[in-house]
Amino acid sequence: xxxxxxxxxxxxxxxxxxxxxxxxxxxxxxxxxxxxxxxxxxxxxxxxxxxxxxxxxxxxxxxxxxxxxxxxxxxxxxxxxxxxxxxxxxxxxxxxxxxxxxxxxxxxxxxxxxxxxxxxxxxxxxxxxxxxxxxxxxxxxxxxxxxxxxxxxxxxxxxxxxxxxxxxxxxxxxxxxxxxxxxxxxxxxxxxxxxxxxxxxxxxxxxxxxxxxxxxxxxxxxxxxxxxxxxxxxxxxxxxxxxxxxxxxxxxxxxxxxxxxxxxxxxxxxxxxxxxxxxxxxxxxxxxxxxxxxxxxxxxxxxxxxxxxxxxxxxxxxxxxxxxxxxxxxxxxxxxxxxxxxxxxxxxxxxxxxxxxxxxxxxxxxxxxxxxxxxxxxxxxxxxxxxxxxxxxxxxxxxxxxxxxxxxxxxxxxxxxxxxxxxxxxxxxxxxxxxxxxxxxxxxxxxxxxxxxxxxxxxxxxxxxxxxxxxxxxxxxxxxxxxxxxxxxxxxxxxxxxxxxxxxxxxx
Amino acid sequence: xxxxxxxxxxxxxxxxxxxxxxxxxxxxxxxxxxxxxxxxxxxxxxxxxxxxxxxxxxxxxxxxxxxxxxxxxxxxxxxxxxxxxxxxxxxxxxxxxxxxxxxxxxxxxxxxxxxxxxxxxxxxxxxxxxxxxxxxxxxxxxxxxxxxxxxxxxxxxxxxxxxxxxxxxxxxxxxxxxxxxxxxxxxxxxxxxxxxxxxxxxxxxxxxxxxxxxxxxxxxxxxxxxxxxxxxxxxxxxxxxxxxxxxxxxxxxxxxxxxxxxxxxxxxxxxxxxxxxxxxxxxxxxxxxxxxxxxxxxxxxxxxxxxxxxxxxxxxxxxxxxxxxxxxxxxxxxxxxxx
Numbered sequence: 001x002x003x004x005x006x007x008x009x010x011x012x013x014x015x016x017x018x019x020x021x022x023x024x025x026x027x028x029x030x031x032x033x034x035x036x037x038x039x040x041x042x043x044x045x046x047x048x049x050x051x052x053x054x055x056x057x058x059x060x061x062x063x064x065x066x067x068x069x070x071x072x073x074x075x076x077x078x079x080x081x082x083x084x085x086x087x088x089x090x091x092x093x094x095x096x097x098x099x100x101x102x103x104x105x106x107x108x109x110x111x112x113x114x115x116x117x118x119x120x121x122x123x124x125x126x127x128x129x130x131x132x133x134x135x136x137x138x139x140x141x142x143x144x145x146x147x148x149x150x151x152x153x154x155x156x157x158x159x160x161x162x163x164x165x166x167x168x169x170x171x172x173x174x175x176x177x178x179x180x181x182x183x184x185x186x187x188x189x190x191x192x193x194x195x196x197x198x199x200x201x202x203x204x205x206x207x208x209x210x211x212x213x214x215x216x217x218x219x220x221x222x223x224x225x226x227x228x229x230x231x232x233x234x235x236x237x238x239x240x241x242x243x244x245x246x247x248x249x250x251x252x253x254x255x256x257x258x259x260x261x262x263x264x265x266x267x268x269x270x271x272x273x274x275x276x277x278x279x280x281x282x283x284x285x286x287x288x289x290x291x292x293x294x295x296x297x298x299x300x301x302x303x304x305x306x307x308x309x310x311x312x313x314x315x316x317x318x319x320x321x322x323x324x325x326x327x328x329x330x331x332x333x334x335x336x337x338x339x340x341x342x343x344x345x346x347x348x349x350x351x352x353x354x355x356x357x358x359x360x361x362x363x364x365x366x367x368x369x370x371x372x373x374x375x376x377x378x379x380x381x382x383x384x385x386x387x388x389x390x391x392x393x394x395x396x397x398x399x400x401x402x403x404x405x406x407x408x409x410x411x412x413x414x415x416x417x418x419x420x421x422x423x424x425x426x427x428x429x430x431x432x433x434x435x436x437x438x439x440x441x442x443x444x445x446x447x448x449x450x451x452x453x454x455x456x457x458x459x460x461x462x463x464x465x466x467x468x469x470x471x472x473x474x475x476x477x478x479x480x481x482x483x484x485x486x487x488x489x490x491x492x493x494x495x496x497x498x499x500x501x502x503x504x505x506x507x508x
Numbered sequence: 509x510x511x512x513x514x515x516x517x518x519x520x521x522x523x524x525x526x527x528x529x530x531x532x533x534x535x536x537x538x539x540x541x542x543x544x545x546x547x548x549x550x551x552x553x554x555x556x557x558x559x560x561x562x563x564x565x566x567x568x569x570x571x572x573x574x575x576x577x578x579x580x581x582x583x584x585x586x587x588x589x590x591x592x593x594x595x596x597x598x599x600x601x602x603x604x605x606x607x608x609x610x611x612x613x614x615x616x617x618x619x620x621x622x623x624x625x626x627x628x629x630x631x632x633x634x635x636x637x638x639x640x641x642x643x644x645x646x647x648x649x650x651x652x653x654x655x656x657x658x659x660x661x662x663x664x665x666x667x668x669x670x671x672x673x674x675x676x677x678x679x680x681x682x683x684x685x686x687x688x689x690x691x692x693x694x695x696x697x698x699x700x701x702x703x704x705x706x707x708x709x710x711x712x713x714x715x716x717x718x719x720x721x722x723x724x725x726x727x728x729x730x731x732x733x734x735x736x737x738x739x740x741x742x743x744x745x746x747x748x749x750x751x752x753x754x755x756x757x758x759x760x761x762x763x764x765x766x767x768x769x770x771x772x773x774x775x776x777x778x779x780x781x782x783x784x785x786x787x788x789x790x791x792x793x794x795x796x797x798x799x800x801x802x803x804x805x806x807x808x809x810x811x812x813x814x815x816x817x818x819x820x821x822x823x824x825x826x827x828x829x830x831x832x833x834x835x836x837x838x839x840x841x842x843x844x845x846x847x
Contacts, residue, residue: 312730336732350730353723355791364720365731367713375713419731 002030004066005194006051006082006163011060013046020046021057022218028163033185033195035205038215038247039438044198047215048165052084053077065162083156087168089148093141098123100140101155126154129191130184146177150184157188164188166197170204171436174298182208200438201465202243206236214246221246248440256443256471257450259490263474264288266324267458268340268427270309273318278304279482282318286427286458291449293473293490294462296502301482302462303345306429310342311335322426336365339426343416343433345462351416352404359386359400361415366423389418393448410441417448427458434468446472466495480504541784545800552807560814568810570692574760576806577698578603578753579775580799584705585749586776587783587798588715592742593722593790594649598638599750599776601660603769606631606754608664611673611764620680624755631751632744634660639743643736657773664766673764684760694756701752706795718742722790771823778830779805786837805829 007027013020021043028034038044049055051062053071062069064080071077074084091100098119099106107118123136132150140148149169156164170178185195185208199205205212206226214221224243227235266287273282279301286292294302307313309320311329320327322338329335332342344350353361363370363382370378370385386400393414395407404415413433420428433449434442449472453459463469469476473490478501485501556563582599589596610627614620634656641652686693708715720728721735729735750769758764781787782804783797808829809822 310730331734332730333732333734342730344727344730349724350727353720353727353791355723356719360720364728364733367717367733371713377711377713377716379711423732 002032002192004029005032005064007063008047008051009061009063011047011050011057011062013043013050013055013058020218021050024060024215024218024220026213026220028194028196030162030192030194031189032211033189033197033209035209035212036196036198036215037200037202037205037212037243039440042215042247042438043218044215045167048084048167048196048198051077051163052082052165078159081160081162082165083153083159083161083163084165085149085152085156085167085169087171089145089152091140091148091151094139096137096139097134097143097151097154098136100151101126101136101158122158123154126158129157129188130154131187132184144174144177146173146180149173149177149181153184153188157193161193163194163196166195168199168436169197170199170201178204200436202240202439203236203467206240212243214243216247244439247438256468257447260289260291260450260453260474263290264456267322269321271319271321273305273308273320274316275304275308275313276316277482279308279479282484284477284484284487286460288456288458289453290474291453291459291461291472291490293469293476294460294479295466295469295476295498296464296479298464300479300502302479303431304482305479306342306431306460306462309335310340310429312342336423336425337368339424341365341420341423341425341428343420343428343430345431345435347412347416351419352412354405355403357401358390358395358404358407358415359383361404362386362389362400362418362422365419369423385422386418389422393418394444408441410437410445413437413441413445414448417445421452425457427460428452429460429462431462432464433461434463434465466498470495470498478502542794542796542800545782545797545804549800549804549807552804552811556807556811556814560811563810563814566690568814570695572806572810573695573698574692575809576802577694578757578769579772579779579806580698580802581701581749581753581756582769582772583776583779583798583802584701584795585746586773587780587785587793587795588705588709588718588742589649589746590777590780590785590787591709591722591790591793592718592739593725594642594739594742595653595777595787596638596743596746597650597653597773598634598656598660599746600769600772601657601664602631602634602747602750603754603757603772604664604766605634605660606751607758607764607768608667608673608766610755611676611758612667614676614680615673620677623680627755628748628751631747631754635744635747636740638747639740642743643740661766664768668764668766670766674762676758676762681759681762684756684758692760694760697752697756701749702795702799709793709795714738714741719791722792724791775802775805775826778826781830781837782833787834 004027007025009025011021011024024043024047036044036047046055050057053074053076056072062071064082069080071080092103095103101123102119107115107122109115120136124134127134127136130150130153134147140151143151153164153166169181173181185197189195197205197209209226211223211225213223224239224246226239264287266285268286269284271283274280282305284292294306296302304313308315311332311334315328320329322340327338329338329340335341348354353364359382363386370382372378389395390398390400395411395414395418404412407415430449434445437445446468449459449461461469461472463472470490470493475490476488476493476498477484478486478488478498480502485504488497488501553563562568582603586596586599606627609630610623613623613626618626638652638656641647641655642649682693684692684694688696709718710716715738717728717733717738720731720733721738725735750772754764754768757768779801780793780798782801783794783799785793785798805826808825811817812819812822812825
């Protein structure tokens, strides 16, 4: 273990009366990768923002390489060698990679004109440190999210970062990109750079970190050292459970509720659904009480299929049957009328009305139901229904007039569930229901999904977390490159089997 | 996780803004934007009375009310458009077009009811065209309405060849000049429309949905709201408001001409913004706020007249008020989002 790069002692921070960090101390050494985990609201982001100079702590000290420092603004922290890659990327899409890395510091001649040749050379040099070969004159908007993330890291490196902080770096990455990122991080660490990364994906965190630190309710609970080497999968399962218990403060023995005991008759079926080039010839049936999972890699056509079923996108060909009746939807409005509902993948920009209250969001898809004749709103009923769902789904804070953007990710997702349950669906498709949500809330949402299925709603669950799909579904539809490759039994399917089908190449 | 709900709701208080469409939190009225505006208006009124006592005369009140009636009718439509996330720069021109068409028809001895219907029809048509441009052809509302602004104004000019259209039947003029209990008809109509809009925006399904569309059009569509139809209807209604204002104005003045309503769009937008609407996306706006905004601007204009200040300063002051109000609003929003 090398010398200590960063040490924080006794950091506390409150926002109004909300104590977000309570006497937190930790340290990280050169060349170490630390995973920082905790539920939403545990204080991880706040701690990182304090280290990065975005917030000032109410109490406590920061020591960089043994020397006490105070950062009055992020720029100071950056210049001192602390680089943060935030969850929301902050690159300028229509500028080149090189410009994004060196913004405001471009190589210029005496008259201030940018020396492009030198600029690109500098950019290439930074990427060389990460063992990546890339053309720095490419515009950022043409890069995949994974590559954009690497550009952000390059930016931090260009400022001679001694400590790199990554906030949820892999939430929007494909498997390949995750591997690439991990490779880059390992290379950086070999050069002595310390890395802290925040993530909800415990398996990933365990795979790559030297030490995993857990925060809960603003306090540092403890650290765990993941096992590496031959038996690591088995050993880490135990340690991960330990970490989950630390994060949540209670035992979560079953992340997934028991599967269906009685499956009813068919309520929904699709035949030959096609929309070039996104998906082709999708066929499946859905029965009452059943959860059908859509597994597959990012880009395999699951979301596109769901959107087309919902009427949000047009179909080239195919038939949809609801309770035996053939239907076609030209718009989500029609689909909802028939009882087909879709909870979008991107809840912030496509699902929620951020500025609006919880109440307005909950009734948003069922507005028609609350209109009396002459289309007047029945406000009393709206209020009653809304309070019912807040109570039932335990949406905190228990005030339905609060704006939803104040809610945590888990509660926002509950609001979306309430929205769709409120419209009395016959079939509900949920896309990435637990993305960006912490462990405790995940379990709640899983049990909600199962409850809905038991109430007779046909459930389709799309998720990129294979374990989630397998743990939750009664049957699993595995997608690959726009085709439905296999329908597996949820009780017996294995990860390997599912992976095999989801990576199978389509013979044209 | 986060502290118990009692603690959180204190900080969250600041975010309950003017999006109260289906529900409005019974937060203290005194903390609301509308209350603040009312206060400013009262202060201005008091100040004005001090310097020009004739402010308080009934004659003056009526004259101010008539003056603001047209702007208010149009501002109501503008508020709707801003809530749905659009903008309509053509209202002044549509007012002129409607006024011109109606008066020309009356001159051609068309019956009054028919002339009114055709006049309003032309305003609705203008709104339909602008609305289709926005919803069907995805033309940005600014551009679409800017285009209609020119087209409508141009058409009005062509139709009148620049001349004033007079010779209107007396019964038509009564619409604008008639008085009931000492108060002119247009004021009753305006009050009725204000109450109607206030009620509709909170309670009438089809138009209350505009708040959803303005907040997040894509999410609205995915929630089953027919965003395109409702947006189109909003443009039609907004132009129709301009048409209604034109009827009263031409009736009261006794003439129609192509230069009517110039500057109306800016005053209407200013009033709506002062009243709480937002140009940065939609989903916000309030009828009461818009009403107070129009009143504020009208009181200031009245002040100019009573104090014998050159009318030309009005533009400067209106502009300043608009910028200050929007700036203060923006600063408050930035403060809220930081927390």
